[in-house]
Amino acid sequence: MLRRDYPNQLCSIANSLEVIGERWSLLIVRDVFNGHRRFGEIQTSLGVARNVLSARLQRLLDEDILERRRYQESPARYEYFLTQKGLDLWPTLIALLNWGDRYSPTPGGPPKLIRHKVCGGAVSERGICEECGQVLTARDAIQVPGPGREAAALAAAGAGEPA
Amino acid sequence: MLRRDYPNQLCSIANSLEVIGERWSLLIVRDVFNGHRRFGEIQTSLGVARNVLSARLQRLLDEDILERRRYQESPARYEYFLTQKGLDLWPTLIALLNWGDRYSPTPGGPPKLIRHKVCGGAVSERGICEECGQVLTARDAIQVPGPGREAAALAAAGAGEPA
DNA sequence: GCAGTCGGTTGCTTGATGCAACCAAGTGTG
DNA sequence: CACACTTGGTTGCATCAAGCAACCGACTGC
Secondary structure (H helix, E strand, O other): OOOOOOOOOOOHHHHHHHHHOOOOHHHHHHHHHOOOOOHHHHHHHHOOOHHHHHHHHHHHHHOOOEEEEEEEOOOOEEEEEEOHHHHOOHHHHHHHHHHHHHHOOOOOOOOEEEEEOOOOOEEOOOOEEOOOOOEOOHHHEEEEEOHHHHHHHHHHHHHHOOO | OOOOOOOOOOOHHHHHHHHHOOOOHHHHHHHHHOOOOOHHHHHHHHOOOHHHHHHHHHHHHHOOOEEEEEEEOOOOEEEEEEOHHHHOOHHHHHHHHHHHHHHOOOOOOOOEEEEEOOOOOEEOOOOEEOOOOOEOOHHHEEEEEOHHHHHHHHHHHHHHOOO
């Protein structure tokens, strides 16, 4: 993106996209949701160029979406965590996840499923537990592999070592 | 974006972003939600370069998010409309809208408010009517100017013609 | 001592974006 | 009739961001 901002929009959607609309940004946030906390982990997971990842992490820190904590002195090494502001992106990610599940389906079914931690119910497009009806937040949900991921794993195994 | 795709992600969020994650795409969808249907309207509203708008509209047509209908023959002129797939981006837009309202607040309050058509209730972050509890879709909601837009209009008027 | 790891930064290349000019087929105005 | 204006683009060029590989500093392991 040449300029990451959208001038004169006076719209909260545009404001949001100015912050998290850059390429890779939301996938980095998703990765941190998924428990990837370190530079190398995120870089391997995404395949993003290291300089771009560095710039995006810095931006997300500046915007108070991520925070980092030192887990090792000398050389200083950091882990990245979501702030409340970052956690509040969860409904956006859930909406994108469900839209993708519906319209860009992975062969074999959804690669990921989101479940309510407490009751195990499926989570709707709106981030609501379909079992108990609770309106969930990021902290209430866990992710489990879906049939699509298992199918892909089988396919990969089959390709490497045909039955 | 150099490549708009995110290879090897096996993730519906990434799949969604491959389709609507390019710069301007989601704002074009938002504009069509807002009733802008013609090339010139959208171009003026967004300030996007015309060649880029042309490319994005074509992509959104290819992806079956928009469809166009001829409203005039010779020269052929088209209006753009949302398909069901496009309408189903509504929860994503609502999530971004609310996140922006919360964390990138416009002075004077939200520039836009979303209301349930039937009962007039406010629409929550999850696209649920806070009045009657119904889980809403794009067709159930209308948009009304919020205090932020009025404040900005007053400020603009005041700047042009000081009291 | 020497390779390997981690978390970057730097430099170069490529390609997407922004911008202005142009175009084609009409419509309006005198 | 001439001429400007509108609409919906397309084309060409300049610029800036993304991808990629190489490098680096400070360790760790052997």
